[in-house]
Every structure is written in C-alpha cells, then in structure tokens.
Amino acid sequence: MSDVSVIGLGAMGSALAAALLKSGLSVTLWNRSPAKAEALVAKGAVAAASVKDAVEASKLVVACLLVYDTVYEAFEPAKDALAGRTLVNLTNGTPAQAREMAQWAATRGADYLDGGIMAVPPMIGQAEALILYSGAHAAFEAHGKTLGALGAAKYLGDDAGLAPLHDIALLTAMYGLFSGVTHAFALTGSETVPAEKFLPMLTNWLGAVMTWLPDMARRIDSGDYRSDVVSNLEMQAASFDNFIAASEGQGVSSELIAPMFQLLKKAVAAGYGDADQASLVEMIRTRPQVERQRAGG
Ligand SMILES: NC(=O)c1ccc[n+]([C@@H]2O[C@H](COP(=O)([O-])OP(=O)(O)OC[C@H]3O[C@@H](n4cnc5c(N)ncnc54)[C@H](OP(=O)(O)O)[C@@H]3O)[C@@H](O)[C@H]2O)c1
Structure with missing residues (x-):
C-alpha cells in the first residue's frame, strides 16, 4: 500500500506527485502516457499498470486530468475499486460537474473532495500555493496532513461545488x-x-x-x-x-x-x-x- 495515488501526470499532476514524494510520502502513479512517470519513479514513486491498480494501492486517490470527462473515462475501469477510499479531484471544472461527480463517487462507496488549484506547477508544495477543497468534511480532516504537502489547503464546505x-x-x-x-x-x-x-x-x-x-x-x-x-x-x-x-x-x-x-x-x-x-x-x-x-x- 502507498500513502497516496496520483492519477494524471501532466504539468500539474507531476508537480503534485513530486511534492508528495518530497514530503516523505509513498506515492503510486498512473498516467495515460507512461513515460511521464519515469522521472518520478526515479525519485521513489511506484508506477501502476492501470488506474485500477493505482486506486487499489492507496486509501487516498488524487486525480488531476484535463477535464471531468477525462476523469470519468480514466476511472471507468476502476470504479468498483473506489469503495472505502477518498477520491480528491483537482481537475478544473464547474460547480455542477463537481456535484455530479460527488454523486458518482458516492454511488461507488467513495468519499469525494473536489479541489481548485490557485497556483501554477512551480508553486506546488509551497505555502503560496492555495488549494481550495469542498465535499466530504471527514475525508478532508482525515487526509489534511497529506493534502497540506501540496500547498495551503482551505476547506470551503460540504457542497462539492464550492471549490470550483x-x-x-x-x-x-x-x-x-x-x-x-x-x-x-x-x-x-x-x-x-x-x-x-x-x-x-x-x-x-x-x-x-x-x-x-x-x-x-x-x-x-x-x-x-x-x-x-x-x-x-x-x-x-x-x-x-x-x-x-x-x-x-x-x-x-x-x-x-x-x-x-x-x-x-x-x-x-x-x-x-x-x-x-x-x-x-x-x-x-x-x-x-x-x-x-x-x-x-
Ligand atoms: N498547469 C496549470 O498551471 C494549472 C493550474 C491550476 C489548475 N490546473 C488544472 O489541472 C488540470 C491538469 O492540468 P495540467 O497543466 O497538468 O494539464 P496537462 O499538462 O495538459 O496534462 C493533462 C493530463 O490529462 C491527461 N489526459 C488528457 N486526456 C486524457 C484522456 N483522454 N485519458 C487519460 N488521460 C488524459 C494527460 O495524459 P497524457 O500525459 O497521456 O497526455 C495528462 O496527464 C487541468 O484541469 C487544469 O485546468 C492547471
């Protein structure tokens, strides 16, 4: 088991994974283009062969993909593995999309936090990187320390739409x-x-x-x-x-x-x-x- 799994290693996902590794956490990774995981694996991360494997590796799963449709597409083969885990979606989207995804996660037995990243990748891991969260409060409390490795975490309320x-x-x-x-x-x-x-x-x-x-x-x-x-x-x-x-x-x-x-x-x-x-x-x-x-x- 890892402390956290990161799905999506674009410019932002890679910065998130690097900050988690730097804070001493064990990290499992998945990206559609596997080559983007190589630099992070060299720093100690584990590359998963599928989103399902990555989800099964951690209780906390952070997704940072291009748009919400990409998140649904990527998690479709792993949806049954989400039960009992927390999905933190840091993909940019609308309040309505966040609320819909909270429902989608709930029907799969997962806690859901939506997030809005008010920073660019080089800022991630520093106090200047404000990251807004909304959704399951207990999950935010349980994973607050891990999420704090990404930047200054601010929780806005139970409604998943508040962060976007x-x-x-x-x-x-x-x-x-x-x-x-x-x-x-x-x-x-x-x-x-x-x-x-x-x-x-x-x-x-x-x-x-x-x-x-x-x-x-x-x-x-x-x-x-x-x-x-x-x-x-x-x-x-x-x-x-x-x-x-x-x-x-x-x-x-x-x-x-x-x-x-x-x-x-x-x-x-x-x-x-x-x-x-x-x-x-x-x-x-x-x-x-x-x-x-x-x-x-
Ligand atoms: N960069 C920023 O300054 C910034 C700041 C705040 C928020 N954000 C938000 O963070 C999110 C990610 O941004 P980014 O800068 O990391 O973008 P990016 O560099 O373009 O990376 C996009 C990511 O989405 C993946 N992806 C795209 N289409 C996919 C598909 N059909 N199936 C599976 N994976 C797919 C890409 O995989 P591949 O590597 O295989 O292409 C890559 O991991 C966005 O929602 C963005 O709005 C970004």
Missing part, C-alpha cells in the same frame, strides 16, 4: 484584470510609451482601486447601491464614450472594454444611472442571490 465556484470566481477576476491591463498597455504603447515605463503608474492606480473593493462588497451584500455615491453610473457611461473614441483614435481595438460599456448603458437604461458601480452585479445575475442568502439558502 471559488476557483472560477478568482480566475474570472484575474482575467477581468488582464483585460483592462492589456488594453491600458496597448493605449500607452500607441504613443510609444514603453510598458515598463507606464508600469509604476499602473500598479499604483490598481492599488488605489483595490481599496474600493470592501465598499463594493458591502453594497452587493446589502443591496445598498444609492447611498453616498461618488461616481454614479450615468457619469461613468458618459465617460466611457470617450474611452471607446480614444481607443479607436489611437488605433486600439475596444473589444476588451466594450462589454463593460454595453453593461453600463444597460444599467442606466434600467434605472441605475444614480447608483454605484456595485449595482452592475444586478445586470448580470439571474438568481436572486441576496434574497437566497437572507433566507439562509
């Missing part, structure tokens, strides 16, 4: 930031201002913007979009006309910022012209989130 929900929320925040920053670099670059020269001004500005987020969060939770508004949406929508015109005048496509302009116009048309930026959340969500929270949902 937070994972995707953090990633969408990152891509939103990248959209604006990419556009800003393109704009200043249109007048041959080097990106590195603009960078200090940009990072200071983004630091100031970050200090507004607590107020935004408070407004979203309370639904108070109209008290003490300092930058109302009508003013913002009018200014945005200039953002689009300036970009086009500088030869920069507005495709990264245009969706925000459309949403501002939609909000003003819907009667939010006197409201704060935080009210835009009402334009994009279809579930009455605040009401559900208040009802304890």
Whole structure:
C-alpha cells in the first residue's frame, strides 16, 4: 500500500506527485502516457499498470486530468475499486460537474473532495500555493496532513461545488484584470510609451482601486447601491464614450472594454444611472442571490 495515488501526470499532476514524494510520502502513479512517470519513479514513486491498480494501492486517490470527462473515462475501469477510499479531484471544472461527480463517487462507496488549484506547477508544495477543497468534511480532516504537502489547503464546505465556484470566481477576476491591463498597455504603447515605463503608474492606480473593493462588497451584500455615491453610473457611461473614441483614435481595438460599456448603458437604461458601480452585479445575475442568502439558502 502507498500513502497516496496520483492519477494524471501532466504539468500539474507531476508537480503534485513530486511534492508528495518530497514530503516523505509513498506515492503510486498512473498516467495515460507512461513515460511521464519515469522521472518520478526515479525519485521513489511506484508506477501502476492501470488506474485500477493505482486506486487499489492507496486509501487516498488524487486525480488531476484535463477535464471531468477525462476523469470519468480514466476511472471507468476502476470504479468498483473506489469503495472505502477518498477520491480528491483537482481537475478544473464547474460547480455542477463537481456535484455530479460527488454523486458518482458516492454511488461507488467513495468519499469525494473536489479541489481548485490557485497556483501554477512551480508553486506546488509551497505555502503560496492555495488549494481550495469542498465535499466530504471527514475525508478532508482525515487526509489534511497529506493534502497540506501540496500547498495551503482551505476547506470551503460540504457542497462539492464550492471549490470550483471559488476557483472560477478568482480566475474570472484575474482575467477581468488582464483585460483592462492589456488594453491600458496597448493605449500607452500607441504613443510609444514603453510598458515598463507606464508600469509604476499602473500598479499604483490598481492599488488605489483595490481599496474600493470592501465598499463594493458591502453594497452587493446589502443591496445598498444609492447611498453616498461618488461616481454614479450615468457619469461613468458618459465617460466611457470617450474611452471607446480614444481607443479607436489611437488605433486600439475596444473589444476588451466594450462589454463593460454595453453593461453600463444597460444599467442606466434600467434605472441605475444614480447608483454605484456595485449595482452592475444586478445586470448580470439571474438568481436572486441576496434574497437566497437572507433566507439562509
Ligand atoms: N498547469 C496549470 O498551471 C494549472 C493550474 C491550476 C489548475 N490546473 C488544472 O489541472 C488540470 C491538469 O492540468 P495540467 O497543466 O497538468 O494539464 P496537462 O499538462 O495538459 O496534462 C493533462 C493530463 O490529462 C491527461 N489526459 C488528457 N486526456 C486524457 C484522456 N483522454 N485519458 C487519460 N488521460 C488524459 C494527460 O495524459 P497524457 O500525459 O497521456 O497526455 C495528462 O496527464 C487541468 O484541469 C487544469 O485546468 C492547471
């Protein structure tokens, strides 16, 4: 028996297996392309001939494959071996996929934890590597020490969908930031201002913007979009006309910022012209989130 089995040795799975080995744990491996196991076997891991063999080798099985369909496909021949084990799925997916896989694992008698890795492979094994978990709490408690070898483990709750929900929320925040920053670099670059020269001004500005987020969060939770508004949406929508015109005048496509302009116009048309930026959340969500929270949902 090994302490843990790792299914999937891509860039991330290999980093996970290496961190587990480095922490002194015994590790069994499986990957579709067996050659990827060789470097880890040289460090003491055991390569299994099949997913079934790998599952049978450990009470704790960590999967890190490309997408959920890949996980189902890989585990199909091993599904009867899962009973009495914990499956930790660190493959990127949606909350709905995680909940469905929790059901799938439960019908096979396995405890299930879903995970979201907020790190890139070189960070794995360090405290900076945040890994979000949700699902079977007892399994998280039982295997917390092993999972702690991968990075800072944070448990979010019994609902298996919570880890991917937070994972995707953090990633969408990152891509939103990248959209604006990419556009800003393109704009200043249109007048041959080097990106590195603009960078200090940009990072200071983004630091100031970050200090507004607590107020935004408070407004979203309370639904108070109209008290003490300092930058109302009508003013913002009018200014945005200039953002689009300036970009086009500088030869920069507005495709990264245009969706925000459309949403501002939609909000003003819907009667939010006197409201704060935080009210835009009402334009994009279809579930009455605040009401559900208040009802304890
Ligand atoms: N890399 C990152 O920065 C990062 C960060 C956070 C989260 N993640 C998540 O971690 C997961 C793995 O990412 P990665 O970077 O390791 O990807 P990767 O390097 O592309 O590896 C993909 C893995 O999936 C396996 N695979 C693909 N299709 C398969 C199939 N049909 N049957 C069996 N195995 C199959 C590959 O096997 P072969 O080796 O045989 O091709 C490989 O082990 C993804 O869900 C990703 O979103 C990655």
